[in-house]
Amino acid sequence: MGRATVFLMLLALGFFIATYNLLTVVIHNKKTEGKVVGYSRKMSLIDPIVEMPRNVKKPTESKRPFHVALTATDAPYNKWQCRIMYYWYKKQKDQPGSEMGGFTRILHSGKPDNLMDEIPTFVVDPLPSGLDRGYVVLNRPWAFVQWLEKAKIEEEYVLMAEPDHIFVNPLPNLAYEGYPAAFPFFYIKPTENENIIRKFYPEEYGPVTNVDPIGNSPVIIKKDVLDKIAPTWMNISLRMKDDPETDKTFGWVLEMYAYAVASALHKVQHVLRKDFMLQPPWDLETKNKYIIHYTYGCDYNLKGELTYGKIGEWRFDKRSYLQGPISRNLPLPPPGVPESVVTLVKMVNEATSNIPNWDSS
Secondary structure, rough: OOHHHHHHHHHHHHHHHHHHHHHHHHHHOOOOOOOOOOOOOOOOOOOOOOOOOOOOOOOOOOOOOEEEEEEEOOOHHHHHHHHHHHHHHHHHHOOOOEEEEEEEEOOOOOOOOOOOOOOEEOOOOOOOOOOOOOHHHHHHHHHHHHHHOOOOOOOEEEEOOOOOOEOOOOOOOOOOOEEEEOOOOOOOHHHHHHHHHHHHHHHHHHOOHHHHOOOOEEEEEHHHHHHHHHHHHHHHHHHHHOHHHHHHHHHHHHHHHHHHHHHHOOOOOOOOOOOOOEEEOOOOOOOOOEEEEOOOEEEEOOOOOOOOOOOOOEOHHHHOOOOOOOOOOOOOOOOOOOOHHHOOOOOOOOHHOOOHHHHHH
């Protein structure tokens, strides 16, 4: 108990110092009031079975709306994804089965952009220059800390989302009471990285299996619970980035591990929902799934065969559009390509055909 108390005191002190330094620099630079970077690693075809926590019962309440919170930057690559995401949010929001409430794009570029009138937006500050050391995702927890402190959020629950998410079906509130709902990622492996996890989650707190195999998105969580986790999430992210071994091992998923560890420190366990999201080209169908996450490139030959790792005769890859909006009327995949990829392209085409002034993204 003594060591645990000391650790909590050090954690609190570290967060105070980090926050004080951030606010000092922000005020000094007189900035005004976040971001998601995609990563692409080849997914394993072996998908582990993840069970829900025990004693979690299906909720009986009739309606539990959640606020959709989308962190983003003002980069062109982010903008066109946000516009497509918001288009499908509006399409699905009032459909049967949906419990989506309000929507906020949390823009952590520090200044308004040209989408302010199109997408409900709350502007927050980025980390001080150089603090992220090129890891732009580090702005995400800091953006949530600011938003939760300053914004008026009427819903009791929050969905943390990303620009490359498309609501393929109306999304209900998958959380239950003190259990947030999260998608389990096969590559978040706390038990296989126990030596590193223990730097931030001491043995006094329990087994490493308490750290869920998740990131912060997609997650549906009570607002007051997120309000407790977010400062710790930010502090752990900064500490992980400052530790060379952790930084090298976790790479672009470092901030995801930081959220999982921060949740465990606050004794928050997530309901793991594999139906929360699908990720083409590995997931083949959209049936009974809620969000398409198009972070991976989809490459096929004209026979409809996947050519992952090799540019296909037909391809869909968001990274082909880093400097400007994705093209309208993309060609559909050849016969034989999975339904998930076909649906993704059709949904992108519908959005780009109906969003006004698309080329100005």
